Amino acid sequence: MALTLAVAGVLAGAGVGLGWFGGPPHPVTLLGEGASFVLALMSQWEAGYQPSSHARINYNPAGSGAGVTALTDRVVDFAATDEPLQGAQQSALPGPVVTMPIAGGSLAIVYNLPGASTPLQLTGSALAAIYLGKISSWSDPRLQGLNPSLVLPSQPISTVHRADSAGTTFVLSDYLSQDSADWKSGPGTGIQVSWPSTPSPSEAITGNSALGKYVLRTPYSLGYVDLTDVLSLPGLAYAKMGNPSGSFVLPTLVNSLSAIADRSAGYPFPSPTGDWRNVSMVNAPGAGDYPLAMLAYLFAFQHLDQGFAPSFNRAIVIVDWLNWTVGAGQSFLTGLNYVPLPAALLQEDRSGIASMTFAGQFVPP
Numbered sequence: 001m002a003l004t005l006a007v008a009g010v011l012a013g014a015g016v017g018l019g020w021f022g023g024p025p026h027p028v029t030l031l032g033e034g035a036s037f038v039l040a041l042m043s044q045w046e047a048g049y050q051p052s053s054h055a056r057i058n059y060n061p062a063g064s065g066a067g068v069t070a071l072t073d074r075v076v077d078f079a080a081t082d083e084p085l086q087g088a089q090q091s092a093l094p095g096p097v098v099t100m101p102i103a104g105g106s107l108a109i110v111y112n113l114p115g116a117s118t119p120l121q122l123t124g125s126a127l128a129a130i131y132l133g134k135i136s137s138w139s140d141p142r143l144q145g146l147n148p149s150l151v152l153p154s155q156p157i158s159t160v161h162r163a164d165s166a167g168t169t170f171v172l173s174d175y176l177s178q179d180s181a182d183w184k185s186g187p188g189t190g191i192q193v194s195w196p197s198t199p200s201p202s203e204a205i206t207g208n209s210a211l212g213k214y215v216l217r218t219p220y221s222l223g224y225v226d227l228t229d230v231l232s233l234p235g236l237a238y239a240k241m242g243n244p245s246g247s248f249v250l251p252t253l254v255n256s257l258s259a260i261a262d263r264s265a266g267y268p269f270p271s272p273t274g275d276w277r278n279v280s281m282v283n284a285p286g287a288g289d290y291p292l293a294m295l296a297y298l299f300a301f302q303h304l305d306q307g308f309a310p311s312f313n314r315a316i317v318i319v320d321w322l323n324w325t326v327g328a329g330q331s332f333l334t335g336l337n338y339v340p341l342p343a344a345l346l347q348e349d350r351s352g353i354a355s356m357t358f359a360g361q362f363v364p365p
Helices: 002-018 036-052 064-072 087-092 124-131 141-146 167-179 181-185 208-217 253-264 312-325 328-332 343-354
Strands: 028-034 055-060 078-081 097-111 158-162 202-205 221-226 240-242 293-301
Touching: 028 064, 028 312, 036 055, 036 097, 036 208, 036 293, 036 312, 036 328, 055 312, 064 078, 064 087, 064 293, 097 167, 097 208, 097 253, 097 312, 097 343, 124 141, 124 158, 124 167, 124 181, 124 240, 158 167, 158 208, 167 181, 167 221, 167 293, 202 208, 208 221, 253 293, 293 312, 312 328, 312 343
Parallel strands: 028 055, 028 078, 158 202, 158 221
Antiparallel strands: 078 293, 097 221, 097 293
């Protein structure tokens, strides 16, 4: 009993010193930056969280690379991307970060093919050959063989890719690297890659929405956009993609949820502060799984006194908001065309949040 009281006294003293018991935290605006993929979700999370909280969320969809840079420079509270941190990014950070998957989704291969009456069918190897310039015409026999019900025109394929650092580029290049040895040994995987100089014409576009709009207005073009943006652009066609079981699958919420669940089953996820660079939702094994599934990630400093404008009050608000995103905040996902996360991933998130500290003390929930 004496030991219990002594420990309680130490904790109470620390709590008073850090301001734990001074009433609710003062109003705070949390700053975030990163992938445009999660903009709709962040907007709804602010609206859903603010009425019962002491915080506003101000999110800048400047792109995944910009978000990680802003976190590294300690000018935001959190970054969001649609790819895990890579080695150089982790090394540049001023302290360890908690990696939190916050939503699922998928990458759609979009195209503009006048006269096509049914969805185009593509494989990862064929798509790699298109971006490598080895398939340059829509009427190439390899594409015609994948699409026997379509009469493909003798028109050059105009490819489009992201000009900026983008999580969608990471997902696409991960998929192409898994399905094409030429792509793996060439451009490889990353949020930015060295795009081949052929085929011509080719375009580099900044932003998901802008890329989708470009394809929508440009006949015979082909590119890639996350499914949430595709569904906001009526008339934009997207392909059925070949998965490891040999099925051709359209990206839908159901097929993406199935892929993430199947890929996550028994997956050896790292610890929340571990190395996530090799985590991939691409090429799940199920017959109905869409092969370009993806996760959106949120990153925040584990030791919140190392972050932006550090204060214990701010740390309390960050921890409260993060707990809300993996709890009540998950109910917003399906209405916005995101994929809810498996329970195992949400538990990973909660353990990461529980590890957060300020000035050596765990931040109370």
